[in-house]
Amino acid sequence: MFPIERIRADFPILQRTVHGKPLVYFDNAATSQTPQMVIDAIVEYYSKYNANIHRGVHTLSQEATDKYEEARLKIQKHLNAAKAYEIIFTAGTTHGINMVASGFSELLKSGDEVIVSALEHHSNIVPWQMLCQKTGGVLKVIPMLDNGTLDMDAYENLVTSKTKLVFCNHVSNALGTINPIKKLIAKAHAVGAAVLIDGAQAAPHIKPDMQDLDADFYVLSAHKICGPTGVGVLYGKEAWLQKLPPYQGGGEMIETVTFEKTTYAGLPHKFEAGTPNICGGIAFGAALDYMNAIGFDAIAAYEHELLAYGTEKLQEIEGLRIYGTADKTAVISFNIEGIHPYDIGAILDKLGVAVRTGHHCAQPIMAFYNIPGTVRASFAFYNTKAEIDVLVAAVKKAQMMLS
Known part of the structure; x- marks a missing residue:
């Protein structure tokens, strides 16, 4: 069993709130968080x-x-x-x-x-x-x-x-x-x-x-x-x-x-x-x-569970497209039809969810798909499925507000 609660306790920043909401940090591909040991x-x-x-x-x-x-x-x-x-x-x-x-x-x-x-x-x-x-x-x-x-x-x-x-x-x-x-x-x-x-x-x-x-x-x-x-x-x-x-x-x-x-x-x-x-x-x-000490094999297996769960839940949202569907690490890059990714990211922040929006310093990829950018949710081994549920609910709320 992956010791997620013990691991989360090692990261002080995961205890903070943003806009009055518990922080859900899904911008790990930009910068990961730092454990107390470091x-x-x-x-x-x-x-x-x-x-x-x-x-x-x-x-x-x-x-x-x-x-x-x-x-x-x-x-x-x-x-x-x-x-x-x-x-x-x-x-x-x-x-x-x-x-x-x-x-x-x-x-x-x-x-x-x-x-x-x-x-x-x-x-x-x-x-x-x-x-x-x-x-x-x-x-x-x-x-x-x-x-x-x-x-x-x-x-x-x-x-x-x-x-x-x-x-x-x-x-x-x-x-x-x-x-x-x-x-x-x-x-x-x-x-x-x-x-x-x-x-x-x-x-x-x-x-x-x-x-x-x-x-x-x-x-x-x-x-x-x-x-x-x-x-x-x-x-x-x-x-x-x-x-x-x-x-x-x-x-x-x-x-x-x-x-x-x-x-x-x-x-x-x-x-x-x-x-x-x-x-x-x-x-x-x-x-x-x-x-x-945690083990990269254990980390990879747990993050694969998060990726599979997040992909399944987000794909249930009408009008949502995920970019990059081959073998990958715990990153879901997506857009909702008719809504700019920046607007989604701004509302998610107000709900305590940190994601990355934009071209991610990869403009040729965005040009290939003919899009201005994406919303990128990137998971780490200290994230949980419950946090993904918060993300999904926040995306649905943003879609309702922006449609």
């Missing part, structure tokens, strides 16, 4: 050993360094990365993607081809457009199908000997679609292309295995996985990280500096210029400890 880790850092890392011989610096590097090891283990130095701390998924794009600006040549999927978040589109503009590369797009999946037959034909880079999200943030990234990676590797996977939406629901997936790069954010904002991870295979030049110059990423020449530090410090988000990294490790 909050305590943040408080402990600033209360007991707040100091800069890697540079001091004093006790606080050594303690902070140990905790920070322990977090790196936790992330390495969680992702099943071969080496700890293949884990690069970042400010989040977008930062990690831009680090790789910046590095390839020195490797990509005019006429080289870059492939992205039609299901991408803007942060996995815009950096590659900028890269192609800078290098003369050619951007190609894997088209999507009406059920919210990728056209993999079209992808087979897009990959050529000119393909150098392929980018795809593991899970669509707008629809929840789980993409067949192992097939995508294998096809790209067959022509020698590198692959970056945006794991921001997958990481809260799926424990990604770098040895099994064989991705060259994998990026994710802590704030989707019960951790703090402003911290994330870029995983990169050692061979690729050695090839890429540093993203930024500054302290920590150097070996020696003179006015004539600078030599760079080894991995991971080559990509970690300046003072990092030390507390964020430590708290990220605590968040993974918390979720792994």
